[in-house]
Amino acid sequence: MKMPIDAVLPELKHALQQHRNAVLVAAPGAGKTTRIPLALLDEPWLNKKKIIMLEPRRLAARSAAKYMAKTLNEAVGETVGYRVRLETKVGPQTRIEVVTEGVLTRMLQSDPTLEGIGLLIFDEFHERSLQADLGLALSIQAQQLLRDDIKILVMSATLEAEPVAQLLGNATVIVSEGRQYGVDTLYRPRSNNIKIEDAIPSVIVEALNNHEGDLLVFLPGMREIRRVEERLLRVLTSTAPSVRICPLHGSLSMEEQDAALSPVSKDQRKVVLSTSVAETSLTVEGITVVIDSGLSRVSRFSPRTGMSRLETITVSAASAEQRKGRAGRIMPGTCYRLWSEEEHTALSPRTSPEIMETDLAPLLLELSLWGVHAPSELNWLDEPPNAAVQQARELLIQLGAIDSANYSATPHGRDMAVLGIHPRIAHMLLRALPLGSGELACEIAIVLSEGDIVKGVNGNGRAIGADLRLRVEAMRSTSDRVARNRYTEGVRRLMRLLSIDETHTLASTSLQDCGLLLAYAYPDRIARRRDNGKYLLSGGRGATFIGEQLLAQEQWIVVADVDDHGADSRIRLATPINFEQIMLQQTEWISEETHIFWDRESQSVRARVRKKLGAIELGEVPMTRPPADRVLIALLEGVETEGIELLPWTKAARQYQERVMFMCLHESSWPDVADDALLATLGHWLAPYVEGIKSRAELQRVNLKELLESQLSWEQRRQLDQDAPTHWTVPSGSRIPIDYHDKEAPILAVRLQELFGMAETPRIAGGKVALTLHLLSPAQRPVQVTRDLASFWQQTYFEVRKDLKGRYPKHYWPDNPLEAQATRRAKPPGGS
Known part of the structure; x- marks a missing residue:
């Protein structure tokens, strides 16, 4: 032809x-x-x-x-x-x-x-x-x-x-250009509140009544195919007994697929219920009518959560045309679309490439085997997105498939790739062999890859729910011969691939290692129950069960199927795991994290060893010999946290700091020793002197004045004593301390009587700065503040003298202070 x-x-x-x-x-x-x-x-x-x-x-x-x-x-x-x-x-x-x-x-x-x-x-x-x-x-x-x-x-x-x-x-x-008979398009939009499996049977009946030939019905997935099949069997048994209903999807046996693709006898009609597998390449003989739900189910990967989810999406305009074309292969046909003409104009032109939407772990493993360290080394129609690439690398490193240094394949990764299945499942199968649990791992792999072959209850009538163990039991005991055969053959194929003895009876295999095996596939989805009944996955994501589930009482579970909607993902498939089984995998799953920190409550450095399963903390114990360098870092962080006052500031240390700050104000070459500057440079000036110190109490042994001195050169120390002296000797012979708290105007607070005979204000910093004199009464109260002592003697002293003489009549208040003898007592020596 x-x-x-x-x-x-x-x-x-x-x-x-x-x-x-x-x-x-x-x-x-x-x-x-x-x-x-x-x-x-x-x-x-x-x-x-x-x-x-x-x-x-x-x-x-x-x-x-x-x-x-x-x-x-x-x-x-x-x-x-x-x-x-x-x-x-x-x-x-x-x-x-x-x-x-x-x-x-x-x-x-x-x-x-x-x-x-x-x-x-x-x-x-x-x-x-x-x-x-x-x-x-x-x-x-x-x-x-x-x-x-x-x-x-x-x-x-x-x-x-x-x-x-x-x-x-x-x-x-x-x-x-090809050959295509004309295809009429009929739009049958459905309401958003009506499920596709409820809306499509009536359209099928309409098409059977109004058109000749066989029907090809496009549905998003196996679940909808089963439900439409159930509804059609009820409707068509009495009204159209000659109609044969044929599911068509990739999980069917070859015999079932051939039945859907082959023509039926002349006295029969065929309704093929198919996923998007029939869009292209396949020739489904006898089709003259296409009924398109307009939906497709695809796997979408979320870099935000590191999880894939099956998502039902609206088909693209290109896919809709492909589906429509299946009705015009042998003669003019008809296409029913379950959406409106207006909705059709809004369809995306093409479906997004899978490489932009899916889990890239299989891709990255293949690239590592090829010798490519980054996807950018190859030519792509669309280069894989960076976020998904990074998450795929992290998973493969966690599974031991690639090296963390250069992303090259490990021997284990090469063994995984040979199996030709997803790295998660391949890792599980290979890790199961030394445990003697290869058969059970093969069963779990088929359950995960084939989906719901059986319906909602197992052979004992128990609801399956989200428990993986019940899914395996249901597969083993189902009365559905086709489903059981497909399951058994799939398991046997994997056993042959792994060179496992096929004579074992699967039904006798214990299910107690389900959790451990599943954890090999999903180490990032081991989960611990929180106080609120929800779970924290080791990958850091929150998760919760949908509805009532017996598994929700388990302290530890492994999650195989979970969506990524909302703050807490919904768990669809999981199994319990023993904490003891988790702890036995120390080198593979458990990490130790040393936590050395400043504890504000005890005002000391604490050292702890934390055991973690990903984001899940398993507990901590004291660390007996923490590294000295990390203790020092934590101590300095404590000083930063508590503030500079944590250090042992004596009066001498503060005065020394203030004197240096005074010199820094006048000469830029001097170090900045203000509190903020000291906090910012702890590693420079404090760290060398506090090694081995772990607490505030031990810090009190540090001589802070000596530490500040160490920042100065020998010449600067000499100049400090000369230009910013600690004391000033006044005419009475007293050495009066200078207050440098105000570095712009240092203060000399001295009794007025001790300055008799001093004509000018004392000056420091090589004569550049006059001290601010606080002239005190015999009771040590200020009677005058001045930076011009000569002016005080000439203009203000006599008024002050009158007042002081009245209040302190026994004290010496000479008429001429510049010629009088200074005294520390009420009267000068030899005075009357």
Whole structure:
């Protein structure tokens, strides 16, 4: 059968003959996925090498390989084969391998030269999966550095071709218009208060009544698929018994997937309930009607919390067109949209690339294995965001997958990467093996990766809730044969991957290590119960259970599934863990933090050793021999906290400080010893003299005056004694202390009678500063303040004398103070 893509095959062949790379944009239904690899298989430049074609989804990879093999009248595994995670169908004669992107990454990591491969095809690249972006970045570097003969072809139905072409070195862009029958669009907007699973069954019934052919219904996820299936079974059993309901999503068995993709008998009609897996690549035969919920469920990573969450989003305009196009493959069709025309005009043009939204731990582990220390070393269509990159690094370091110094992969990280699953789960599986808990770890891995295969109760009728143990029990005991088989086969595949004896009976495996194993996968989500019943995760986030949960009484739990909404995330899946199991992982999970600090209550330095599980404090004990340098730092911090008054300021120390401050005022070369300056320079002048001191009481032994003296040179000390003396000898012979508290106007407080005979005001600082004289009465009370003693004797003394003589008649008050003898007593020596 001729396909629209056939028209551009000559142009594509010529482009790849002349250049290394090309970009092909082909409309849905053009036949690019199944036609292109076969058409290029015998090109001379391929030289009998293999073609590797990447598909974003396992279901599409299997389907495309089967279709091409059927075209050649061969079985899968002959000329055409496929490789998906944990499943391979290739043979020695296989020339075309359809693989999922993670498989290409493994191929590149094991052989960067891709020996024996001549062409890499990236199909449906517009989906922009994380592994597709990574695979293309690694392939481009391998082409540039190791294999300039290998060719790269990027294919898509809805893609802005120019940025990709530029990334590929200005590659040729080829466009195929494709073949598409007309599709009528009918809008059936639903109210916001009506759930999609409640609104869509009536639209399905309407479509069955008004149109011929089979229906493809797009729903956001498995939960909605199950609920719509239940409602349809009730409605259609009596009204349309010939209608067959077929779920379609990536978690189904191959038999279930084939049932959804294959045509039904002439007397039957088919309603396929699908996730976005059917948007591209897959051919669902017989479809003439598409019913689009307009929703998709994606994983979104939050750098703010370090957590991923499944988020239901509105599809982009490009996705809506892809979905609509599925109705026009074989004949004119109809598309029902559960939103309004106005809402359609507001849709985002394209879905954001996964690399901008998701957990980057798998990406960073692959880069470390590739030898790249930072994403910026590769060429990307969109470079990964820095915040998510940093959090991914921190997780991988915590899991022991990469080295903290240069982010290179450790031997353990290499073992994790070989498993081809998320680093968290890979770490759990590898750590479980030495414990003899490999089987249980495989079961937990399947529960985490497959989601809710079983419904709300286990085999005993108990509600499952958020308890991981009950989920495992429910998987083991479910009466749903399909779910049990899928679960068992998934576990067995992992056991084979880990070389675990498969003869064990899973149901007999104890669940007591569930918490420990889950903690290996989520060491940042070990949680302790708070007094208010909520939990603190070791990663620092708060969390709480939704509704009544028996687990909410547990002191310690490990959280596997949690959202990141609000102040406290909501716990959706968890299991208890024993504190003893946590403490046994000292080297892996528990950190010791020495806390040496100034304790204001005891006025001393305290040293403690704190044990912490991430953000959770487990307790502390005194530290017997704290490092002297850290004790000194804490002591100085105490001085800063309490203020300079914490130090032993004697009267002599304060006077010395004030004298130096006086000299500093007049000569800039002198050190600043004001309180603020001293606090700012404790490490310079105080630290050398207080080593070993831990408390305020011990500080009292420090001679602060000597410490201040040590800041001065010998010449400055001599000059200080000369220009800022501690005392001044007055005519009476007394040595009177000088008060330097006011450094701009030092004070000499002296009894008036002791200055008789002194004509001028005493001066200091080499004569530059006159002392401020506080002239005192015999009772030591000021009677005059002056800086001009000569003027006082001439103008003011006689008035003061009259007053003092009246109050102190027994004292000596001469008529001429400049000729009188100074005295410390009431009368001068020999006086009468």
